[in-house]
Amino acid sequence: xTTWHLARGFRFAGIHSGLRASEPARLDLALIVSNLPAVxxxxxxxxxxxxxxxxxxxxxLPSSAVRGIVICSGNANACTGQQGLDDxxxxxxxxxxxxxxxxxxxxxxxxxxxxxxxxMAVMESGIPKAAKELAEGDEALERxxxxxxxxxxxxxxxxxxxxEYCITGFAKGAAMIGPxxxxxxxxxxxxxxxxxxxxxxxxxxxxxxxxxxxSVEGHTSTNDTLLFLANGAGPKLKGKALEQFRQAAIEVxxxxxxxxxxxxxxxxxxxxxxxxxxxxxxxxxxxAKTVAESVLVKTAIFxxxxxxxxxxxxxxxxxxxxxxxxxxLTLGDFLLYDKGTPLPFDAAAVSSYMKANRExxxxxxxxxxxxRCTFYTCDLTYDYVRLNxxxxx
Amino acid sequence: xTTWHLARGFRFAGIHSGLRASEPARLDLALIVSNLPAVxxxxxxxxxxxxxxxxxxxxxLPSSAVRGIVICSGNANACTGQQGLDDxxxxxxxxxxxxxxxxxxxxxxxxxxxxxxxxMAVMESGIPKAAKELAEGDEALERxxxxxxxxxxxxxxxxxxxxEYCITGFAKGAAMIGPxxxxxxxxxxxxxxxxxxxxxxxxxxxxxxxxxxxSVEGHTSTNDTLLFLANGAGPKLKGKALEQFRQAAIEVxxxxxxxxxxxxxxxxxxxxxxxxxxxxxxxxxxxAKTVAESVLVKTAIFxxxxxxxxxxxxxxxxxxxxxxxxxxLTLGDFLLYDKGTPLPFDAAAVSSYMKANRExxxxxxxxxxxxRCTFYTCDLTYDYVRLNxxxxx
Numbered sequence: 001x002t003t004w005h006l007a008r009g010f011r012f013a014g015i016h017s018g019l020r021a022s023e024p025a026r027l028d029l030a031l032i033v034s035n036l037p038a039v040x041x042x043x044x045x046x047x048x049x050x051x052x053x054x055x056x057x058x059x060x061l062p063s064s065a066v067r068g069i070v071i072c073s074g075n076a077n078a079c080t081g082q083q084g085l086d087d088x089x090x091x092x093x094x095x096x097x098x099x100x101x102x103x104x105x106x107x108x109x110x111x112x113x114x115x116x117x118x119x120m121a122v123m124e125s126g127i128p129k130a131a132k133e134l135a136e137g138d139e140a141l142e143r144x145x146x147x148x149x150x151x152x153x154x155x156x157x158x159x160x161x162x163x164e165y166c167i168t169g170f171a172k173g174a175a176m177i178g179p180x181x182x183x184x185x186x187x188x189x190x191x192x193x194x195x196x197x198x199x200x201x202x203x204x205x206x207x208x209x210x211x212x213x214x215s216v217e218g219h220t221s222t223n224d225t226l227l228f229l230a231n232g233a234g235p236k237l238k239g240k241a242l243e244q245f246r247q248a249a250i251e252v253x254x255x256x257x258x259x260x261x262x263x264x265x266x267x268x269x270x271x272x273x274x275x276x277x278x279x280x281x282x283x284x285x286x287x288a289k290t291v292a293e294s295v296l297v298k299t300a301i302f303x304x305x306x307x308x309x310x311x312x313x314x315x316x317x318x319x320x321x322x323x324x325x326x327x328x329l330t331l332g333d334f335l336l337y338d339k340g341t342p343l344p345f346d347a348a349a350v351s352s353y354m355k356a357n358r359e360x361x362x363x364x365x366x367x368x369x370x371x372r373c374t375f376y377t378c379d380l381t382y383d384y385v386r387l388n389x390x391x392x393x
Numbered sequence: 394x395t396t397w398h399l400a401r402g403f404r405f406a407g408i409h410s411g412l413r414a415s416e417p418a419r420l421d422l423a424l425i426v427s428n429l430p431a432v433x434x435x436x437x438x439x440x441x442x443x444x445x446x447x448x449x450x451x452x453x454l455p456s457s458a459v460r461g462i463v464i465c466s467g468n469a470n471a472c473t474g475q476q477g478l479d480d481x482x483x484x485x486x487x488x489x490x491x492x493x494x495x496x497x498x499x500x501x502x503x504x505x506x507x508x509x510x511x512x513m514a515v516m517e518s519g520i521p522k523a524a525k526e527l528a529e530g531d532e533a534l535e536r537x538x539x540x541x542x543x544x545x546x547x548x549x550x551x552x553x554x555x556x557e558y559c560i561t562g563f564a565k566g567a568a569m570i571g572p573x574x575x576x577x578x579x580x581x582x583x584x585x586x587x588x589x590x591x592x593x594x595x596x597x598x599x600x601x602x603x604x605x606x607x608s609v610e611g612h613t614s615t616n617d618t619l620l621f622l623a624n625g626a627g628p629k630l631k632g633k634a635l636e637q638f639r640q641a642a643i644e645v646x647x648x649x650x651x652x653x654x655x656x657x658x659x660x661x662x663x664x665x666x667x668x669x670x671x672x673x674x675x676x677x678x679x680x681a682k683t684v685a686e687s688v689l690v691k692t693a694i695f696x697x698x699x700x701x702x703x704x705x706x707x708x709x710x711x712x713x714x715x716x717x718x719x720x721x722l723t724l725g726d727f728l729l730y731d732k733g734t735p736l737p738f739d740a741a742a743v744s745s746y747m748k749a750n751r752e753x754x755x756x757x758x759x760x761x762x763x764x765r766c767t768f769y770t771c772d773l774t775y776d777y778v779r780l781n782x783x784x785x786x
Binding site: 076082114221299308310316322380384 | 439440441442443469471472473474475506507508509510613614615688689692693695696698700701702703705706708709710713714715716717720729730733734735773774775777778779781782
């Protein structure tokens with residue numbers, strides 16, 4: 001039994017409202033409530049088609065008076081037009097009424113199937129019911145973390161204790177995960193006192209160093225949301241204390257991101273891609289992302305096929321200028337391509353490395369500069385195809 | 394038995410040289426020879442990592458004195474460093490010697506596994522042997538068209554007769570096919586008299602309207618090559634006659650491109666994506682390509698899952714600015730999303746449409762302008778994963 005570092009003054013609930021029709025009854029409606037008004041900031045999908053809850057959160061953030069978040073899983077409330085926006089706002093009003101705050105102090109997230117209107121009767125009865133279950137503690141946190149899952153196989157919780165406060169993070173996401181985020185929801189709660197401008201500045205930096213360094217298949221979701229809530233009273237953190245908080249918050253996000261890649265739909269391998277020696281970090285990430293999203297690379301990893309030319313050729317179409325003589329590739333401990341020249345290698349040994357290890361590492365080393373990036377992805381398996389071939393039907 | 398329109402003065406050969414070790418013996422070495430020096434132009438992969446034969450062709454084109462092309466299948470001669478370049482040039486020298494022309498009059502193409510040095514002893518004996526088999530006629534053409542195949546299930550030949558001349562095209566390609574071309578080789582031969590500048594201008598336009606409008610998984614190959622050879626004697630075509638030739642050549646390329654998408658690895662559906670009403674044709678193609686390469690769209694099509702939100706959301710992350718109210722989506726005859734609003738639909742009927750038809754059509758209609766694009770792709774199936782999980786092992 002893990003004990004989490006719990007930020008003070010946050011309560012959680014997770015119930016089965018009936019939004020998911022599945023048997024046995026699955027949790028589908030969660031609440032996060034802060035006992036005090038919290039400073040809040042968010043990062044959202046860059047998709048032009050974005051879900052109604054994302055519109056509502058964007059309108060309301062950043063803020064210094066957020067009291068909570070209502071989250072439903074099973075329906076994305078995306079591509080739902082004006083009705084969807086009305087429904088998302090109604091969810092916040094129901095949650096606010098249940099806990100006795102103003103509707104504009106509540107945020108909302110949804111994840112699930114796109115293009116279906118929410119069954120609002122279910123929300124009308126479910127949200128007050130969820131509010132009655134609000135509680136502090138490990139068990140309530142874990143229940144909320146399970147409630148937001150869709151195709152994930154396990155909850156994702158990461159926490160940190162610093163001197164006088166805690167950071168409590170949880171997330172969901174197992175597919176449609178691409179850089180610029182994709183169906184992922186992540187919540188980072190702290191009892192540290194943080195200035196709203198500092199939190200708003202931190203949010204995109206943390207996303208960039210975590211959720212934007214993983215990819216399952218590169219499909220940017222309509223619903224991606226990362227929300228930070230900080231409810232600490234007293235003088236706001238400054239200087240070194242603020243920097244310590246920033247680092248810890250980024251680490252929590254990075255751990256949650258890695259958890260997502262490790263739990264990717266149908267994946268049998270977690271792949272860490274190190275790209276180094278590019279002109280800039282952005283170039284390194286562009287190359288890592290392109291390799292990570294090559295279906296040919298992903299299927300070769302699934303098959304433990306040491307077909308390394310697919311990795312090198314994916315780097316070649318990333319749009320970053322380089323000459324072949326400026327690139328070397330290592331898979332595990334095997335140097336396969338040395339400054340543009342293929343090396344003889346023991347294909348059976350490389351294949352065995354790929355078969356025997358659930359976690360694989362590849363390293364693309366350029367001789368262009370000091371840029372670097374560490375990126376996580378997974379393989380593409382029969383199970384991924386099966387899971388996604390009949391998601392709605 | 395199809396009879397092809399054969400451009401005069403071209404001979405073909407296809408043999409089993411031993412480059413492919415597979416049993417039963419597979420054809421793996423082809424020759425195309427023009428009896429007269431031909432005007433030639435090409436379009437090549439935009440991958441930074443490009444195969445040795447691509448380097449050699451680029452050096453030699455455009456040209457007014459090409460006598461032929463030597464093509465091996467089973468080995469890409471890519472990521473093979475200086476040795477690979479030497480080997481590609483040696484292939485042209487062997488072919489030139491066998492038919493009695495200068496080495497620099499020959500072009501070379503390879504397709505297959507990346508990162509392996511060519512077994513040159515096999516080429517030394519195979520190329521002269523292939524030259525002995527050179528012949529005109531349908532049978533020789535078909536044999537060459539079969540020889541260049543890798544994972545294709547069938548040869549791809551498209552021809553046209555115009556008033557006084559013919560266009561004879563053939564191609565291979567079933568994966569690693571992405572816009573900007575990917576492991577595809579295509580050869581378009583004509584006995585029309587074309588000026589070298591006109592042919593060089595036509596080549597990229599034809600590629601853009603054909604091979605750059607298909608995608609299997611978006612992985613740009615190291616070896617993509619489209620070569621045009623025109624060996625007609627006499628006054629070069631001008632004006633209306635030239636335009637007529639250009640249109641026919643583009644049509645041949647478009648038909649070959651569609652053949653590739655229809656024969657994509659493991660595919661069970663050919664999907665035509667019409668995007669219209671964007672500001673420009675380039676915007677339409679960007680959106681079509683993004684939808685075509687979404688693994689979530691492709692798996693939904695495989696599963697006959699009418700999960701249309703994936704299509705709309707893929708359009709949303711293509712990088713083209715639009716509002717949801719400016720987009721409508723039709724799948725087959727079913728209008729699913731009307732200017733930003735989801736319509737009620739019969740999911741079983743849409744799923745039946747997807748199950749019952751090997752060829753599916755989707756139409757994304759924007760209200761932004763007059764841009765349009767027709768794009769071809771396929772679904773992502775268990776067979777695709779199986780084929781690519783153990784390609785080299």
